Amino acid sequence: MVSKVRYAKRAGTLKPDEIREMIKITSNPKVINFAGGLPAPELFPVAEMARATGIALTESGAVGLQYHATDGYLPLREKISERLARLSGVNADPADIMITNGSQQGIDLSGRLFVDEGDIVLTESPTYSGVFNALKVYLPEFVGVPTDDDGVVPEAFEEILKRYGERIKLMYVIPDYQNPSGRVWSVPRRAAFLELAARYELPVVEDSPYRELCFEGEPRPTLFSMDKSGMVVHLGSFSKILAPGYRVSYVLAERSILDKYIYASQGAFLQASTENQVAIDKYLELCDFDAHIEKIRTVYKRRCELMISLMEKEFPESVTFTRPKGGMFALVTLPEGKNARDLLKTALAEDVAFVVGDAFYAAEGVVNTFRVCYANMPEERIEEGMRRLGKAIRAFAAK
Ligand SMILES: Cc1ncc(COP(=O)(O)O)c(C=O)c1O
Numbered sequence: 001m002v003s004k005v006r007y008a009k010r011a012g013t014l015k016p017d018e019i020r021e022m023i024k025i026t027s028n029p030k031v032i033n034f035a036g037g038l039p040a041p042e043l044f045p046v047a048e049m050a051r052a053t054g055i056a057l058t059e060s061g062a063v064g065l066q067y068h069a070t071d072g073y074l075p076l077r078e079k080i081s082e083r084l085a086r087l088s089g090v091n092a093d094p095a096d097i098m099i100t101n102g103s104q105q106g107i108d109l110s111g112r113l114f115v116d117e118g119d120i121v122l123t124e125s126p127t128y129s130g131v132f133n134a135l136k137v138y139l140p141e142f143v144g145v146p147t148d149d150d151g152v153v154p155e156a157f158e159e160i161l162k163r164y165g166e167r168i169k170l171m172y173v174i175p176d177y178q179n180p181s182g183r184v185w186s187v188p189r190r191a192a193f194l195e196l197a198a199r200y201e202l203p204v205v206e207d208s209p210y211r212e213l214c215f216e217g218e219p220r221p222t223l224f225s226m227d228k229s230g231m232v233v234h235l236g237s238f239s240k241i242l243a244p245g246y247r248v249s250y251v252l253a254e255r256s257i258l259d260k261y262i263y264a265s266q267g268a269f270l271q272a273s274t275e276n277q278v279a280i281d282k283y284l285e286l287c288d289f290d291a292h293i294e295k296i297r298t299v300y301k302r303r304c305e306l307m308i309s310l311m312e313k314e315f316p317e318s319v320t321f322t323r324p325k326g327g328m329f330a331l332v333t334l335p336e337g338k339n340a341r342d343l344l345k346t347a348l349a350e351d352v353a354f355v356v357g358d359a360f361y362a363a364e365g366v367v368n369t370f371r372v373c374y375a376n377m378p379e380e381r382i383e384e385g386m387r388r389l390g391k392a393i394r395a396f397a398a399k
Pocket residue numbers: 037101102103104105128130174179207209237238239244247248249
């Protein structure tokens with residue numbers, strides 16, 4: 001029986017998330033799956049987490065099992081604040097930080113705070129498809145801002161700011177090793193972006209889950225650390241550098257803005273899991289987190305370089321792709337007029353999968369891109385997978 005229940009208007013926007021749906025298709029072990037965005041499971045510090053969780057429970061069991069204030073477990077927020085000072089040049093008091101269940105929740109809370117029906121939300125073009133999933137329930141219009149290899153293109157950004165004026169309520173960006181392109185913004189582009197955002201008084205959500213996964217040198221300064229307007233909200237996450245299963249992430253914002261995030265959270269979910277916060281805090285206290293991240297970086301860098309060299313070898317010249325310097329993903333662009341959704345059929349016949357890129361664009365109707373994830377695949381699978389994908393692309397190009 002199909003229920004005749006009457007939903008709210010926003011429920012009409014809810015459709016299955018294509019990437020999560022793809023996980024079903026690609027769970028067949030024969031399929032070499034470049035579609036997922038999961039961190040490499042063999043790199044999870046299972047033994048260390050087990051030890052930290054055990055000690056957390058024995059030492060402060062009742063604390064972890066109890067309700068907690070919405071802003072989160074103070075020792076963990078103190079450690080995040082120290083880390084931000086050491087690695088990001090961010091001078092954040094623990095009181096400027098609130099813990100969430102994943103940064104996906106930070107995106108949703110941003111929608112609650114900034115977006116009304118009919119408002120415009122700006123995103124990079126392309127961007128993380130999860131931002132559309134999170135924010136569409138607030139019934140905005142999404143507008144994509146053109147980007148190139150250095151980040152948001154300032155002239156195009158300004159033109160959009162002028163065209164839509166005060167209808168624009170929020171811009172969501174991923175300046176570091178972006179999902180889906182792996183691109184990182186240059187420092188001058190960060191400065192130009194912030195200058196324009198401040199001039200137009202635009203709240204900016206800087207989502208930064210991949211920042212520490214840089215393959216060379218140090219990460220670039222965050223928008224939050226460079227901003228003087230107080231309107232940048234920074235989302236950080238342990239998902240890609242420790243373990244997504246704990247669902248521990250955080251919002252960092254100017255105090256009066258953070259208060260609004262805390263009040264919104266009190267209505268939405270009360271607090272993030274105390275036990276998970278205590279466990280991660282213990283892990284940070286007892287284990288060498290920097291060494292762990294270095295291990296992930298080394299493995300991902302090798303996988304990335306291998307994938308890029310194979311794409312250079314296997315793909316026709318008319319197919320271009322990004323060359324990530326960090327993160328987990330690369331974005332492939334087919335020649336104009338080709339549709340990546342059609343290519344996916346050919347690829348699946350070869351037992352290889354990727355994510356079609358149309359979900360990464362606000363409303364631009366770009367259909368000729370797709371995303372590949374190199375992070376969670378052993379090198380021999382990357383080799384075999386790229387050979388199959390190259391074969392599928394050549395067959396498809398010849399059609
Ligand atoms: C850009 C971006 N933001 C947020 C998320 C969700 O992260 P979390 O596990 O912290 O909710 C992802 C996950 O892939 C992501 O790529």
